[in-house]
Amino acid sequence: MTKTASTTRTAVSLELDELLAAVRELRIAGRWERATRLLDAAAVTEARDRARIALAAAEVALESDWFGGTGLAGARLDAAQKVFEQARLDDRWDLDFLRVRHDYLGLLRVNGAFRAGPDGKDPQALAALRGHAVSVRDRAPDAVRRGWAEMYLGLVADNLFAEPDIAPDHYEAALRAGESGDALLSREALRHLGGHDHDRGDHARALERWTRATELGAQAGTVPGTLSQQMLLAVLARDAGDEAGAAALAREIARWAGAVGAVTIEAQAGGFLAGADPTAPPPGSGSGR
Structure with a gap:
């Protein structure tokens, strides 16, 4: 007689804030597949909660694309956009910022490898990204998120437009925002300010x-x-x-x-x-x- 294995699914109640906090820790630790499975398994009914899940899944996919070389974020961003539209949610700043990050990565990565500088890149796409990043910064709902937008304006100036004289002011603004309580933002700003120190010798x-x-x-x-x-x-x-x-x-x-x-x-x-x-x-x- 052959025994067959069976899988038992048990529904577990978990506060959404706790789930998203756990997903965030998995995401920044590089456990992108586990984080995605948790989000995809979440059963939520409220439109706003579905939007938060979709947004978190897009952010996990984006970091997997950045560090893991995958190509997942585009579909996840489109899915999140659809959820936001169906729910008629107006507070889309975080989704817009993810679009900035995704478009930045798309212009920086050429044929699977990072290629800095404007050469070989569409000038209209570069200008559109910078304009979008400025708009996102100017609409930021708080100081820390404005700091993240400043960070990406610096990255766009540095790594896409080859404007090293412009970028540090954005990084300094990001660092000031990060010092109010976002260690990852401070880390990112210090990383790139240190790069300019290194370039100067x-x-x-x-x-x-x-x-x-x-x-x-x-x-x-x-x-x-x-x-x-x-x-x-x-x-x-x-x-x-x-x-x-x-x-x-x-x-x-x-x-x-x-x-x-x-x-x-x-x-x-x-x-x-x-x-x-x-x-x-x-x-x-x-x-x-």
Whole structure:
């Protein structure tokens, strides 16, 4: 006689805020598949709750696209847009900001690899993204979300328009907002301000900012983000002449990144070990990230 396995499903009641908080922790830890399964299994009836679930799923997909090299966010964003429209919800700032982030990634990634600078990119698409980001910033409902919009205006200036003189003011605004209580925003701003310090040859200031950014990322629980930040510390080790230390750190980053599925960081670490500089500026720019 052959026994067949059966699966028993048990309905569990969980506050939506608690579910979304758990999903957020899974998302920033790089557990994108688990976070998505939790969201897809959630049974909610209220239109606003369905919108919150759809929005969270789109954000998980976007970070999976960024670090894991997937292509999931477009469909999830479209699905979230439909939920918001069906529910006739007007407070769409977070959805609009996710669109900015998604469009930024789409313009930065070319044929599966990150390519900074405006060369080869559609000027109209670049201008539309910047205009959308400005609009999102100006409509931000609070200081922290305005800070995130400032952060992306800096990234757009730095990495798409090759305007290193403009970007730091946006990063400074983002840092001020992050210091009011968002460690991930502070980490992101310090990461890119440190990049400008490094470009100017101020490695001591870059080390100070990049070390603090690494601490903040670890404190917040972002595994892929902390690995990417450690990549910059490997750059400084190489700059200081410690090639053995730089290579040892890069090998560990590659090993960890591969283990958690952060393929973009794994590839960056592999490139670094082969001699590439992940902070090299794009053509025609004075800055690279």
